[in-house]
Amino acid sequence: MTHEGGEPWDRDAWDIDPDSVVLTLQALAPHSTGLIMREAFYGTRRFDDFLRRTGMSPGVLSARLRDLVAQELLVKVPYKEPGTRERAEYRLTEKGRDLVPTMVAMIGWADRWLTGERKPTMSLRHSGCGAPVEAVLKCGHGHEIHAAREIVASPGPGATRLS
Amino acid sequence: MTHEGGEPWDRDAWDIDPDSVVLTLQALAPHSTGLIMREAFYGTRRFDDFLRRTGMSPGVLSARLRDLVAQELLVKVPYKEPGTRERAEYRLTEKGRDLVPTMVAMIGWADRWLTGERKPTMSLRHSGCGAPVEAVLKCGHGHEIHAAREIVASPGPGATRLS
DNA sequence: CAGTATCCGGTGCGATACTG
DNA sequence: CAGTATCGCACCGGATACTG
Numbered sequence: 001m002t003h004e005g006g007e008p009w010d011r012d013a014w015d016i017d018p019d020s021v022v023l024t025l026q027a028l029a030p031h032s033t034g035l036i037m038r039e040a041f042y043g044t045r046r047f048d049d050f051l052r053r054t055g056m057s058p059g060v061l062s063a064r065l066r067d068l069v070a071q072e073l074l075v076k077v078p079y080k081e082p083g084t085r086e087r088a089e090y091r092l093t094e095k096g097r098d099l100v101p102t103m104v105a106m107i108g109w110a111d112r113w114l115t116g117e118r119k120p121t122m123s124l125r126h127s128g129c130g131a132p133v134e135a136v137l138k139c140g141h142g143h144e145i146h147a148a149r150e151i152v153a154s155p156g157p158g159a160t161r162l163s
Numbered sequence: 164m165t166h167e168g169g170e171p172w173d174r175d176a177w178d179i180d181p182d183s184v185v186l187t188l189q190a191l192a193p194h195s196t197g198l199i200m201r202e203a204f205y206g207t208r209r210f211d212d213f214l215r216r217t218g219m220s221p222g223v224l225s226a227r228l229r230d231l232v233a234q235e236l237l238v239k240v241p242y243k244e245p246g247t248r249e250r251a252e253y254r255l256t257e258k259g260r261d262l263v264p265t266m267v268a269m270i271g272w273a274d275r276w277l278t279g280e281r282k283p284t285m286s287l288r289h290s291g292c293g294a295p296v297e298a299v300l301k302c303g304h305g306h307e308i309h310a311a312r313e314i315v316a317s318p319g320p321g322a323t324r325l326s
Numbered sequence: 327c328a329g330t331a332t333c334c335g336g337t338g339c340g341a342t343a344c345t346g
Numbered sequence: 347c348a349g350t351a352t353c354g355c356a357c358c359g360g361a362t363a364c365t366g
Contacts, residue, residue, distance in 0.1 A: 001263050001287070002206040011206065011216065016284040020273035021204075021266050025197040027277075030338060034188040041184075042316055043165040043174065047348050053174065057340055062349060087347065095276050100164050100311045101298050102268040103184050109265055110183035113258050114190075119321035121179040124164070127315045131303030135264050140294030148263045152290045153205055158282035193358060210328050220360055225329060250327065 001151040013162055014155045024102065027071060032056050032064050040074060040096065041103055042122070045089040065090060073099070105135035164314040176325055177318045187265065190234060195219055195227045203237060203259065204266055205285070208252040228253060236262070268298035 028034045035054045044050055051061055068074040073096035080086045104124060111120045124133040137145040145151065155161075191197045198217045207213055214224055231237040236259035243249045267287060274283045287296040300308040308314065318324075 001204050019201055019284055020270040021201045022197055023273040023277050024269035025191060028188060029192060029194060031192060034185055038182055038184045041164050058349065060339055097311045099272055101300055102272055104300055105265040105268040105298055106187035107183040109262055110186040114186050120319035121182055121322040123317050123319040125315050126302035126306060126308060127313050129302060129304050129306060133300055133302050133308060133314050135268055135298050136301055137264055137267055137296055137298055139289035139292060139296050141292050143289060143292060145289060145296060148260045150290050151296050152288050154286050156283035156286040159284040221329065223359055
């Protein structure tokens, strides 16, 4: 993953913003947003569960949930259990669930580099076979990619050429 | 990717922090850090190139590069071209390069959901075969995973049981 | 070229109190 | 239960000026 080593394009001749890496990072920022999404992936749906499990203040949680709903990563769904009053829950949308590969890749990286003494706090396994889940890279022809240098980056159709 | 639907553990009985998702997000936060890493992946190495291509101020860039070196995502390497004075460049470490699957997953997500009218600004291809690169999920037994519900999350060895 | 120093404005967030 | 309102602080980041 580099543009050096003989690629035929000049980095400074292209404006590549908004870059997709940054867009995704922004979707999960600020920090509290990522925390909420983590909880959502692990199954949390109700306001007070998010509150207790993330430890953030109600004002912050409220604001971030609003952002996430606006981004359509979560949907607010009213529901009513028989005999109780109506409540609200926040569910992952398809767009939100599609962040799973990103989350799994992040978990893999942190588990490889950041745990040190400590072991991973969460374990992801394939339902049925029980083997650990990981994110891997492959290309459209089905080749698995194991090194960054097997990837060539170049300006995409949305990049604008400068001057 | 859920703990609901009959899994035999109680989310509130476990402290799963520091969670790997959050750890990785923290490694790439604040925002300027992610921007720098993006540039690094696209091949940028020198201070003034980062400066111009990211548009941030020298103070901010300096602080973030320091963080990234401290985190060992980048290394500062002095080098000398014949006839010029010594300069410094920042290179990705193995730990930094290992974020590639995460980056690719993020790029895929943003390209699927965020582009709207606009097309992706960067294109990643397999060197040699030229096919587009993507992040996919698979398990240790080699099964490809296509739906979030094929993944079961449970507390890992590093989680602490409460009370 | 590769930074450091300073100022200053915005915002993210924790704590706390209150409401339907 | 599911939020909203307010306050004060810390940090992030833009602009600008300066240095080896």
